Amino acid sequence: MDFPAPASPRFDSTGSAERPWKKAAIVTTAIAAVELIVLVVLALAFVAKPFASDASGSAAKPAAEQSAVVARAETPVLILNGNGVSGAATKAAKIVRRLDYPVVQIGDASRKNFARTVVMYREGSRPAAVRLARDLDLSPKRAVPLDGVRESELMGAELALVIGG
Numbered sequence: 001m002d003f004p005a006p007a008s009p010r011f012d013s014t015g016s017a018e019r020p021w022k023k024a025a026i027v028t029t030a031i032a033a034v035e036l037i038v039l040v041v042l043a044l045a046f047v048a049k050p051f052a053s054d055a056s057g058s059a060a061k062p063a064a065e066q067s068a069v070v071a072r073a074e075t076p077v078l079i080l081n082g083n084g085v086s087g088a089a090t091k092a093a094k095i096v097r098r099l100d101y102p103v104v105q106i107g108d109a110s111r112k113n114f115a116r117t118v119v120m121y122r123e124g125s126r127p128a129a130v131r132l133a134r135d136l137d138l139s140p141k142r143a144v145p146l147d148g149v150r151e152s153e154l155m156g157a158e159l160a161l162v163i164g165g
Contacts, residue, residue: 069128076156077160078105118144119143119162149162
């Protein structure tokens with residue numbers, strides 16, 4: 001079997017041998033390095049996002065919800081009885097007042113079958129709702145957008161605490 005003879009090296013104008021594979025290797029390495037950096041950045045963006053947190057330990061929020069949390073004394077709360085137990089809203093209002101939140105109104109929710117207590121919030125008031133939920137030893141997941149309560153029914157409150165079962 002015959003093998004072709006190795007190609008003789010070509011020489012450039014300075015008399016040194018050209019190495020076309022060297023340029024190809026450098027270009028390929030540079031492209032691979034750029035691709036690796038892009039992949040690492042994308043991986044960090046997708047992996048780190050669920051673990052990102054602010055100083056309070058809550059998950060990162062969309063820009064629309066990252067408004068500054070106002071003082072408790074400047075966060076009016078409407079307390080609604082959503083479980084039908086007589087006096088439940090009044091009892092909750094005493095606790096909320098002790099936490100320095102102003103209570104604007106105490107009343108009954110439109111339904112009496114709330115399984116859990118929830119903190120409903122106006123648009124932009126999620127941080128305050130999460131804080132109230134934590135103040136009441138509730139999960140931050142209990143802070144939910146207004147549902148079934150119109151803003152006009154809030155009596156000027158930013159949050160509505162609906163007492164559930």
